[in-house]
Amino acid sequence: MGEGASPTAAMEEVRVFPLSCVVQNYAWGKVGLESEVAKLLVSGHPSTVIEEEKPYAELWMGAHPKGDALIKDNRISQKSLGQWIADHPSQLGVKVKDTFRGQLPFLFKVLSVKIALSIQAHPDKELAGKLHSRYPEHYPDGNHKPEMAIALTPFDGLCGFRPVNEIIGFLKSVPEFRAVVGNEATDELQSCATDSARVPQVLKKCFTSMMNCEKKVFVEQLNILVKRVSEEAAAGRDTSGSNGDLLLQLHSQFPGDIGCFSIYFLNFVHLEPGEAMFLGANEPHAYLYGDCIECMACSDNTVRAGLTPKYIDVNTLCEMLIYSPSPAQSKIFPAVQDPADACVFIYDPPVPDFTIMRIQVPASMKKYNVSQIDSASILLVVQGEAMVVSSPNMELVIKRGSVLFISANEQLSLHITSDKNLLLFRACCIL
Numbered sequence: 001m002g003e004g005a006s007p008t009a010a011m012e013e014v015r016v017f018p019l020s021c022v023v024q025n026y027a028w029g030k031v032g033l034e035s036e037v038a039k040l041l042v043s044g045h046p047s048t049v050i051e052e053e054k055p056y057a058e059l060w061m062g063a064h065p066k067g068d069a070l071i072k073d074n075r076i077s078q079k080s081l082g083q084w085i086a087d088h089p090s091q092l093g094v095k096v097k098d099t100f101r102g103q104l105p106f107l108f109k110v111l112s113v114k115i116a117l118s119i120q121a122h123p124d125k126e127l128a129g130k131l132h133s134r135y136p137e138h139y140p141d142g143n144h145k146p147e148m149a150i151a152l153t154p155f156d157g158l159c160g161f162r163p164v165n166e167i168i169g170f171l172k173s174v175p176e177f178r179a180v181v182g183n184e185a186t187d188e189l190q191s192c193a194t195d196s197a198r199v200p201q202v203l204k205k206c207f208t209s210m211m212n213c214e215k216k217v218f219v220e221q222l223n224i225l226v227k228r229v230s231e232e233a234a235a236g237r238d239t240s241g242s243n244g245d246l247l248l249q250l251h252s253q254f255p256g257d258i259g260c261f262s263i264y265f266l267n268f269v270h271l272e273p274g275e276a277m278f279l280g281a282n283e284p285h286a287y288l289y290g291d292c293i294e295c296m297a298c299s300d301n302t303v304r305a306g307l308t309p310k311y312i313d314v315n316t317l318c319e320m321l322i323y324s325p326s327p328a329q330s331k332i333f334p335a336v337q338d339p340a341d342a343c344v345f346i347y348d349p350p351v352p353d354f355t356i357m358r359i360q361v362p363a364s365m366k367k368y369n370v371s372q373i374d375s376a377s378i379l380l381v382v383q384g385e386a387m388v389v390s391s392p393n394m395e396l397v398i399k400r401g402s403v404l405f406i407s408a409n410e411q412l413s414l415h416i417t418s419d420k421n422l423l424l425f426r427a428c429c430i431l
């Protein structure tokens with residue numbers, strides 16, 4: 001691509017170019033062409049061979065050293081986006097370049113989840129700094145890792161603590177759950193249900209008590225619970241009082257894991273396509289199933305709480321979490337329609353590192369301008385086809401699966417070339 005450039009183009013700096021992004025074949029990913037990651041890959045790069053049995057978990061659209069995107073433009077000698085940005089930091093935009101010391105501050109991804117990811121939380125910057133200096137083997141950097149997930153297909157996750165009355169309901173109807181939390185903590189939660197000022201502290205006590213439950217005890221209780229719920233389900237009885245479907249789903253993936261009990265503490269959140277969750281610092285969460293767009297600050301700091309064979313740092317986890325109960329519905333993060341452009345819906349989380357735009361252009365519009373912003377951005381085409389015109393004299397075709405890097409303050413004109421509406425996601429950093 002980029003072959004349409006005129007001979008004089010080499011004189012001018014290239015400001016928009018296509019990327020070939022890195023796939024991560026983690027074991028939890030959807031397999032073969034079930035995976036949205038694989039589908040986007042094949043559509044964007046038709047020569048890609050998708051293996052039927054292989055998981056296609058993540059597509060990384062960014063300059064992270066563990067998955068730096070390759071540049072597909074014969075006007076450019078740099079091989080990867082990371083190299084390009086190192087050589088052209090001004091393309092980040094002045095504020096982004098200065099604030100994030102010449103680095104692209106976010107990593108943009110597509111995820112296709114078949115098996116639940118571990119229940120986890122990410123530290124804020126202060127805690128990340130402390131953890132990294134004390135335990136660099138578990139906490140590889142000093143940065144925070146806020147994340148946002150936007151559903152591409154119906155998407156399930158766990159997020160934040162449930163309202164206290166729901167947790168108390170499970171403590172009553174699921175005796176095995178009560179057994180791992182313990183009677184003392186349970187009684188205390190019941191007695192403070194109406195005293196909202198005391199709730200966070202008592203909820204912390206309950207959760208900490210469960211996380212510290214002796215392995216022999218919780219494995220035994222989990223086996224009793226799974227046996228009971230399986231028998232009830234087989235007899236055609238309603239198991240919703242024990243959150244039965246989710247329990248059996250997670251137990252089949254992670255038998256004997258303490259994380260199976262956390263479904264009684266944490267909200268089950270279902271997102272329809274276009275709906276989002278924002279996972280700020282210290283918010284417990286897990287992705288369970290589905291395909292999503294994800295954006296995060298560049299960091300690998302994760303503290304795990306179960307549904308994982310990896311290291312669990314129980315003390316750090318129980319200390320850091322936000323114990324503020326709220327309903328599942330409140331965990332859905334609203335997108336705001338751009339007052340200046342009815343095609344754009346903005347997801348702007350309360351962190352500086354990234355903002356995501358969902359751009360929906362009806363095919364009937366024929367022409368559309370992707371707005372100029374004072375930040376480098378990465379654009380993914382999820383649906384539709386268009387011809388992109390940008391300086392210097394560049395024309396290229398984008399379609400489902402195409403990914404573009406767009407320099408700060410660059411405007412693109414799109415000429416829509418198919419009868420499908422365009423659906424684009426754009427990650428940037430608005431300071």
Ligand SMILES: [Zn+2]
Binds near residue numbers: 121122147279
């Ligand atoms: Zn996370």
